Amino acid sequence: MNMAGFYDESISNGLGWRAVLFVSGCPHNCPGCQNKIAQDFNYGQKFNKEEIINRICENSILKGITISGGEPLCKENIAEVGQFIKDVKKVRPEFNVWCYSGYTFEQLAARNDETTNKVLSEIDVLVDGRFVESEKKPNLKFRGSANQRIIDIPETLKVHKVVSLDI
Numbered sequence: 001m002n003m004a005g006f007y008d009e010s011i012s013n014g015l016g017w018r019a020v021l022f023v024s025g026c027p028h029n030c031p032g033c034q035n036k037i038a039q040d041f042n043y044g045q046k047f048n049k050e051e052i053i054n055r056i057c058e059n060s061i062l063k064g065i066t067i068s069g070g071e072p073l074c075k076e077n078i079a080e081v082g083q084f085i086k087d088v089k090k091v092r093p094e095f096n097v098w099c100y101s102g103y104t105f106e107q108l109a110a111r112n113d114e115t116t117n118k119v120l121s122e123i124d125v126l127v128d129g130r131f132v133e134s135e136k137k138p139n140l141k142f143r144g145s146a147n148q149r150i151i152d153i154p155e156t157l158k159v160h161k162v163v164s165l166d167i
């Protein structure tokens, strides 16, 4: 997997101070995509998991990690993203994990495959769905278009229906 970028600290990609990993590669090709260059799976640099985890470990201000892209949960990236989340939690078990995906929660659940289910169970918040230009609004928090939902994944998995985070 390649990574398109990494922020050591951010407060605009989820609640609280977070490290943000942007993976390379996305199959969705949403019109108006703000990160078109990251749709290319070969864009950026080879993802060096150990280096990124070291950078996260050294930073005591961080409350969590956000995985964005690109598309973290496509078939090309999901296994490596899942392993990364697991390894981050080994060193920072208190971290909460946000993930952005162009797939909806329902599409991910319908895959009914072990890797996707495992990764979902490691995520605290999923911002789901493709970017839709006609739904773009200026005051949306943590998302680009109004169709995208900010989903509380542990609660959603518990009650078997989508529960949005109250932000």
Ligand code: SF4
Pocket (backbone or CB within 6 Å): 026, 027, 028, 029, 030, 032, 033, 034, 035, 036, 038, 039, 069, 070, 071, 101, 102, 130, 131
């Ligand atoms: S899902 Fe995100 S990265 Fe992928 S094409 Fe859509 S806006 Fe761009």
